[in-house]
Amino acid sequence: MREIVRNCRLCQESMDNSPFMLCQTCLKESEQVWNFIKKNPFVSIKDISVATEVSFEKVERMINFGKERQQRVVNRE
Numbered sequence: 001m002r003e004i005v006r007n008c009r010l011c012q013e014s015m016d017n018s019p020f021m022l023c024q025t026c027l028k029e030s031e032q033v034w035n036f037i038k039k040n041p042f043v044s045i046k047d048i049s050v051a052t053e054v055s056f057e058k059v060e061r062m063i064n065f066g067k068e069r070q071q072r073v074v075n076r077e
């Protein structure tokens, strides 16, 4: 029997039985990042990174990941 190993979409760490595409750490961090963006829509990635203490590369990846998902929704309409 083969187990399905899922990897976090942001940090590539393997996860056990997670229903999400992100690991616990990244879920928490991306929540912080998106909350911050909601309050500050025109903030730069660098400012987000400083305010949330999430690394610049990770914030960038989160935003790309979020856009990808939004586009999929838009494309369906």
Ligand SMILES: [Zn+2]
Residues within 6 Å of the ligand: 008, 009, 010, 011, 012, 013, 022, 023, 024, 025, 026, 027
């Ligand atoms: Zn992760």
